[in-house]
Amino acid sequence: MNAPVTNTVLTVPEPRKVAFAKRPYPRVKPGSVLVKTEIAALCVDDRMYTDHVHEWFDHPLHCVGHEGVGTVVEAPESQVFRPGDKVLLSHGAYCGRCFACRNGLSQAHCASLSGGERAGTSTTVPEFFVDGLAPVERKNDSQSGWAAMAEYRLADEGICTLLPDDLDFRYAIAAECSxxxxxxxxxxxxxxxxxxxxxxxxxxxxxxxxxxxxxxxxxxxxxxxxxxxxxxxxxxxxxxxxxxxxxxxxxxxxxxxxxxxxxxxxxxxxxxxxxxxxxxxxxxxxxxxxxxxxxxxxxxxxxxxxxxxxxxxxxxxxxxxxxxxxxxIDSRRIDRPGIIRMLRNKEVQRMWDVVVTHEFPMWEAEQAFQISATQQCGKILLYPHGLPGQEGEQAYG
Ligand SMILES: [Zn+2]
Ligand SMILES: [Zn+2]
Incomplete structure (x- = not known):
């Protein structure tokens, strides 16, 4: 099968408006992984929808979402990941050199995000965007988008965690901000x-x-x-x-x-x-x-x-x-094996089923953001390629 030509990414060009942009299909170089996002979860992203602010990001051109799970499409020269692997993507970055990376701490504290030795904070300006491109896009010479609410996502290999085959994506997504x-x-x-x-x-x-x-x-x-x-x-x-x-x-x-x-x-x-x-x-x-x-x-x-x-x-x-x-904030890299074991527990899965209150194909994300903003909901999941059984029915406007 030929690779797709474009990557559909969710954007919020102005408050209370969701739009889908077509970006070029990602180019991926060694050190990064290209993932087909199976599920992206809403975090406090509805603040982007209502107030145009989201943690580090306040620019409408930037993509939305940081919580995702998916299937590896390409992992050039990787010793760890192979096409077809199921992975959890954690937000933040991985440089391998800073205190957070060397000690298995949160990738949200990777110093590369703030361009220095010390970790930035979530209230700093999004200085790591240059010309609207995130570090992982610049590294890969790819203007494809970088965030979770997209069909495809580029990620530092170091923010990906291999998932066991017996863990459904629907439970694996709970490993992030929940x-x-x-x-x-x-x-x-x-x-x-x-x-x-x-x-x-x-x-x-x-x-x-x-x-x-x-x-x-x-x-x-x-x-x-x-x-x-x-x-x-x-x-x-x-x-x-x-x-x-x-x-x-x-x-x-x-x-x-x-x-x-x-x-x-x-x-x-x-x-x-x-x-x-x-x-x-x-x-x-x-x-x-x-x-x-x-x-x-x-x-x-x-x-x-x-x-x-x-x-x-x-x-x-x-x-x-x-x-x-x-x-x-976040979870640490050293926590992930324990988190994944916990998510394989059937009791935990039954309880998570209560927390997930809404699931939408990503093309219905506007409704998801509206519900999220009411705060009368638990976790909301988006499926960029459609709900299970809907694959191939993409309806992006
Ligand atoms: Zn680092
Ligand atoms: Zn989150």
Whole structure:
């Protein structure tokens, strides 16, 4: 079969408008891999749709999406990947030389993204785009697009992870900014069987709905403090999907007595570990009061909160309590083998089925962004080549 001539990529040329651009089919050189994207997931990409901002990117010419899984089409001179391999693509870059790359940390921290020794931050300007081209496009002399929401994607070999044949793409996609990031977070928190783990708020639901799954998988007593009916109902269904979870508890944050209910569930001492999804000042202070001494407060990003703040008396809030406060973005390279093993677990897969609320062929992405912006959804998946059974029916306008 001849290679296609073009690569259809999703763009948002102006707020509340999705357009599909035809780019040249990617050219790939050694060190990079060309992947046919089977599934791309919506992250906070709906902010691109509503506000024209997305993490590093705020330029309408740039493509959209960073979460993807797919099939290797070409991997020139690679010792690892072969055409036909199933791969997970993680966002960020891989230079192999910086601290993050040498230590198996997050590829979002690869220093090549900021052109220096130190990792950039997600709020820096997109300086790594030159003439609208991403580093991986320049490296490959290819103006083909680089992002997840496209038929084909170029990636540094180092951001790809080989997937086992028995893991469906639909479960593998959870390895990125949902179950994968929750796994990394709970590795940092050292959540173990028997721990009292409190999850607070809804925030970015891809995280607040993934943490119960990971917490239950690890054998913790999971207490979800839910701020709305959607969250409470989804968490309840996650427990149901697992097939009986006596140690999953849901507390309604609208009840002024909710913190007392948490104390009742934690022997009056407070949770061992708390994961916060709100980034809200008042809620964070409530959590610092609630967590037991020598405990852990973990902060999962909430980009939906534009007034993120943590204000604290370092003595009374941290030192006097022997408290650890921590956070992460992304997952680390060293976490991926564990994440992939977890995603092969049938209980985890049943729970993930609850988190995935919508699936669309990519040509219906406008609807996907609209639903995502309502935040009344779990994870939304896009299929650039059509839903299973729709292959060959591409309907890009
Ligand atoms: Zn690097
Ligand atoms: Zn993401």
């Amino acid at each position: 179950i994968g990031m929750a796994y990394c977070a709970q590795e940092f928190m050292e959540v173990k069987a028997g721990d009292y783990l409190l999850l607070v708020g809804s925030g970015q639901r891809q995280f607040s709905l993934s943490h119960p799954i990971v917490g239950l998988f690890r054998g913790a007593r999971v207490i979800a403090a839910a701020p709305d009916d959607f969250q409470a109902e989804k968490v309840r269904k996650i427990g149901e999907a697992r097939g009986g979870t006596p140690d999953l508890h849901i507390v309604d944050m609208r009840d002024p007595n909710w913190t007392q209910q948490v104390l009742d569930l934690t022997d009056g001492v407070g949770p061992d570990k708390i994961a916060d999804f709100t980034s809200d000042r008042e809620t964070l202070n409530t959590e610092i009061d609630l967590v037991r001494h020598d405990g852990v407060l973990y902060i999962q990003e909430n980009l939906r909160n534009k007034h993120r703040e943590l204000r604290i008396d370092p003595y009374a809030g941290i030192a006097e309590k022997n408290l650890k406060i921590m956070g992460t």
